[in-house]
Amino acid sequence: MDFPYKIYTLGDEKYLDGKVGWRCPSNIAIVKYWGKYGIQMPRNASFSFTLSNAHTDTYITYSKQPNGKVSLDFMFEGKENQAFADKITKFLHSISEYIPIVKDFHFKIESSNSFPHSSGIASSASSMGALALCICSIEAELFGISHDEELRQKASYLARLGSGSASRSLMPYFSTWGEHPKINGSSNLYATRTEGLHSIFQTFHDDILIVSAKEKSVSSTAGHALMENNVYAPARYAQANQRVEDLLEIMKTDNVDAFGKIAEDEAMTLHALMMCSDPSYILIEPGTLQMIKEIRSFRDRTKLPIYFTLDAGPNIHLLYPASVKGDAEILINDYLLPFTENNVVIKDKISNGPKRLL
Ligand code: PMV
Secondary structure: OOOOOOOOOOOOOOOEEEEEEEEEEEEEEEOOOOOOEEEOOOOOOOEEEEEEEEEEEEEEEEEEOOOOOOEEEEOOOOEEEEHHHHHHHHHHHHHHOOOHHHOEEEEEOOOEEEOOOOOOOOHHHHHHHHHHHHHHHHHHHHHHHOHHHHHHHHHHHHHHHOOOOHHHOOOOOOEEEEEEEEOOOOOOEEEEEEOOOOOOHHEEEEEOOOOOOOOOOOOHHHHHHHHOOOOOOOHHHHHHHHHHHHHHHHOOOHHHHHHHHHHHHHHHHHHHHHHOOOOOOOOOOOOOOHHHHHHHHHHHHOEEEEEEEEEOOEEEEEEEEEHHHHHHHHHHHHHHHOOOOOEEEEEEEEEOOOOOOO
């Protein structure tokens, strides 16, 4: 077993109950995780910004129960949601060997997202992050564990089992996940906080321009699996590790242009890998390419440091430092909005990570 933490088990002594709550944001990868093996282990190191406005709030009310199996009610935005309840039941099962208390309690889980459902923003990172933090807090309360850093790291480990990229949502500002020979403390099991980067990057915005809010035609799970037979996979994993190393050096300085080049190259590489998978598939839309051209031409004209990245979908993430916020608004309003679906833009920025609500 590769669980690097103490396993806490409860006796049958007393009746226990309580309530905890966490807010966890989403994150945007600058160097992408695309390809995995074993139990949610990444094929390469990845690096992300922890966001702020796109977040999930989760509260868990727990009460001791004797039947020794996972037991929960799940409410999403005030309504019962069986599909999510089944997913969470499966997740709690999968972590029960590490966190045995998940079978000692009945959980009433209430969750809500700050962004509209089907807005084109994936909620798995923020929702798995918030859930993992709540479970770790319950355990910490029951056993008097007070080490905040360990709680974060353990929650990152657990969130990873629910969704790989969720492991990175737990850290303030910048997060690296995946073993890398040049990064001290890096691990495939959990993400680590990346410190010592130039302060300009802490001012970064990520405005998400929605090209389509439709569900993806190929899930991330299927996309990761297709990397196994992609002829470019070995070169890709080496490239990603090199880009993480280069990026961390660049980000020690205020060289936003060098940062932006890697961010855009990564977005294009991710989607190129999809297009040359077998079978091939395409997640970007014509509007995505139109926006990419507009962003590049605006940058050529103005020389302003405004860049984009893409997640596994068609929506553009516009990345820029706070110093050019007004110019980014001009770019969005005058050049990009026509290519969005219903003018939807979700304004986000980098943040110091999850907050305890209760
Ligand atoms: O966490 P998953 O399995 O949904 O994979 C997501 C991978 C990307 O979002 C495309 C890239 C990343 O590193 O977040």
